[in-house]
Amino acid sequence: MTRPQLSDLPAETVDVVTRWNPDAVARLKSGGSSQRGVFVAGPRRAGKATLVRRLRALDASALAFVDDSLDAGVVLMVLDAAAPLGREELSVLDVVARPACPVVFALTKTDVHRDWAGVHERNRTLLARHAARFTDAEIHPVAAGGSGVEALLAALLRAARDEARDNSPATESVLEQTRRMIVATARSVRETEPGAELRAERVRALTLRDGGRTERVAQLRGQVQLAKVELLHEVASQVRAAGASARSEIDRAGRGTLAGYPDRLAEIVGERSGAVDAAVTARLGELRSRAGVAASDPEAAGPPPEPVVPEGPEPRHRGLEDRMTILIGASAGLGLGRLVVSPLSMVPALDIASIPLTLALGAVAAWWLTRSRAHVAERAHVRQWATEALVHVRSQWEQFVLARLLAAETLVSEAIIAESRVAAREVDERVAQIDGELRRLAARRSGQLSSCERDLAAVDRGLQEVRRPAGEPNRRGERLNT
Known part of the structure; x- marks a missing residue:
């Protein structure tokens, strides 16, 4: 009984081979051989290229050399x-030598190494141990001068003729070639992880899911504390400037000016309040800019509230110092008057007139001294009131600054949370898309592997039919009945 042809194999095997290896099937149907030429294999620096050139020099048309072991009819090792x-x-031998493909061995550089004969026998022993098909394998020694090339060429031609006598090796070779194609494809599918870029994108997206909310909130708190320190320092500077202006004006103020100075202090505080508001607005704008949000400050839309300056100082109460000033002024005035009219006392006619003059001068000096002392005391009284009023204004400015900071921090935090929610929603949508794509890729990969396994099983069944001994029936029913 002849060996089965490709058309005698199961229909599923023929379909798989036709789908995977249509060129080889077309060659089989046309009567041509699927083995085309010789494939040269061996370790590096074994002289393969030199040996091929010498073989071609002997007869260029006798053999065709191929670059793929799957297309080879004979392997030259x-x-x-x-x-x-x-x-x-x-x-290398296990990879290139298929079971139905003859192998011819050549030992090169025999003229260079003196112990080549021992290596030759050792190689035969190792080949026999490696595979039973290489037990009686002949190794052809080849020298650099060209001796042994003719015998090697003749062995290659015999092996090619023997391989071409029967079509079953051609069918088996096509099946083996198809099997290797399926195995290589399945290995590539297993080794290639689908969706690696999608998984990396998914990891990056989940890492940034909250839009950096934790980091941004932490930075916001630090920026708020820094702004608080800077703005309170600005408030203190404005209070010191207002106090210096008030003291300078009070020291030069007359009685009328001192009476209306509370209104003047209110003007100074109003001017400084504008500077404080400008500093707060600028600093909060910088804070929002660094936080990366466009939240607006509702309190910056209208004018800032004017700080309330306390009412004017209470009337200064006259005390013991004022009475002592009167006595001292009267005493000093009398002494000054006597000093002034002392030349008149030397004239007897004017001696009596000097007494009322002395009293008048003493009264004027006492009045001026008492009035000046009262003016100085009034300045000190207004100065003390201005200092206490500025302390009250400072507390209002600080309250204003802290309120603006708290409102800005709240608005910026809400804006950060809102942006984080939007980013989280976008990331969740993208992650859902990535998961769906990964599931599709995984299902596609599983389907490809399953298809490869089914096709590989069909090809293996075909190989079993081809390699079955010629005397054994092909069909299962016939084997069971014999």
Whole structure:
């Protein structure tokens, strides 16, 4: 009984091979062989290129050399006479030597290494241990001068002719080639993780899900504390400036000016209040800018509230100092009057007239001294009142600053939370899209692997039919009845 052809195999096997390897199926149907030429394999620096050139020099049309072992009808395994073959050579041999593909061995550089004969026998022993099919394998020694190339060419031609006698190796080769294609595709699908970029994007999106709300809120608190320190320092500076202006004006004020000075102090406080408001507005604008939000300050839309200056000072109460000033002024005035009219006392006619004059001068000096002392005391009284009034104004300014800071912090925090919610919603939507895409990719990957496994099982069943001994029936029913 002849070996089965591709058309004799199960329909599912034929469909899989036709889908995966249409070129090889077309060659089989046209009567051509799927094995085309010789594939040269071996370790690096074994002289493969030199050996191919010599073979072509002998007969360029006798053999065709291919670059893919799947397209080869014969494998030429090149070994180096420098040392016996090892794991590298055996690994290459396992990859390129299919079960139905003949292998011809060549040992190069025999003219360079004197112990090549020992290496030759050692290689035969190692090949026999590695696989039963290589038990009687012949290794053709080749020298650099060209000796042994003719025998190697003849062995390659014999192997190519023997391989082309039966079509079953061609069918088996197509099945093996198709199997390798399926295995390579399945390995690529398993090794390639689908959606790696999507997973990285998902991780980045979840990392920034809150829009950096925690960091922004922490930075906002630090900026608010810094602004509080700066603005309270500005309030203290304005209070000191207002106090210096008030003291300077009070020291130069007359009696009429002192009477209306509370109104003047209110004007000074109003001017400084505008400077405080401007500093607060500028600093809060900088705070919102650094926080990255566009929240507006509702208190900055209208004029700031004017600080309330306490009512004018109470009337100064006259005390013991004023009485003592009167006595001292009278005493000093009498003494001054006597000093002034002392020349008149030397004239007897004017001696009596000097007494009322002395009294008049003493009275005027006492009045001036008492009035001046009262003016100085009034200045001190107004100065003390201005100091206490500025303390009250400072407390109002500080309350104004803290209220604006608290309102700004609240608005900026609400804006940050609102932006964070929007960002979280956008991230959640994007993560949901990514999860859906990842599920689709995973389902597609699973489907590809399942399809590869089904196709691989169909090809394996075809290989079992092809490799079954010729005397055994192909159909399961016939095998059970024999």
